[in-house]
Amino acid sequence: MSNRISSFLPVIHEDSEILILGSIPGVKSLEKQEYYGHPQNKFWPIIFELFNEDFTSDYQRKLQILKSNKIALWDVIDSCERKGSLDSAIKNENANDILQLLEEYPNIKMIACNGQKSYKNLIKIVGKNFAIPIVALPSTSPLHTISFDKKLQDWRHIKNRAS
Template identity: 35%
Template sequence: MPPIMRADARLLVLGSLPGEASLKAARYYAHPQNQFWRLLGEALGEPLAALDYAQRVERLLTRRIALWDVIHAARREGSLDQAISEVEERDLRGFVAGLPELRAVAFNGATAAKIGRRALKGTGLELIDLPSSSPAYTLPFAGKAGRWSALKAFLD
């Protein structure tokens, strides 16, 4: 799926690879149990989860937040990151070079962080590891939201 972005983005949130529900719907974080929109909404102080998808995307763009994934292509049965194989990584270094106002990159989950940190090491960007928004990652919502609140520092 293409990135959600505008050229003056200040924050980039990277996941690993869209799951089955997201690919089928052609929407990021489409699975109803995924907490992404609730978590990001908490960090922004906006009820993103209550909005329809087009409104969510518009709010990200208005707030200068870009959204994409670290993996360009892979094989995977189901939606769990542990099942990902034959990974083709994105050219993240080239992508962020086209975002001159970017201040930080946040990684949604350990797989995104592992790939993204390796790709973006030495760029001078703030790199933030976040607990996965996936329902498979069983940290309670409040614990996840507390960590996701770090994103506030990179927004105007």
């Protein structure tokens, strides 16, 4: 029996300037067909806090806030085998074509990696001295147990880069 899963299509627009890359959606996100769909994941609360927006569970509104702040979302991994949601359980992974995406969307000025797995996989693809700045941010996953305030502080990098 295969536990092969696939990531979602990118959420990106012509004027996107910041690309946030995760590893691959977890079980809850796949069930809901939404990026960062686990209720304990801090991704959306961080985004709402950074851009002074009132929190909503409306996924279309969440995507609109990303768009209005020129933020794109995708995952480094296109597909892999994994039981559960742990990045450490990922096996036999295939990468998304990040370079092709960046070619199609030349306004991207910064790449922010949501967690170390995303960062390490991206560096394998583009190398350490890539033309676009890459920042490794703490994972917003509930399994990454640093405080919300510390995560928020580190995630301010994207706010500081947003125009």
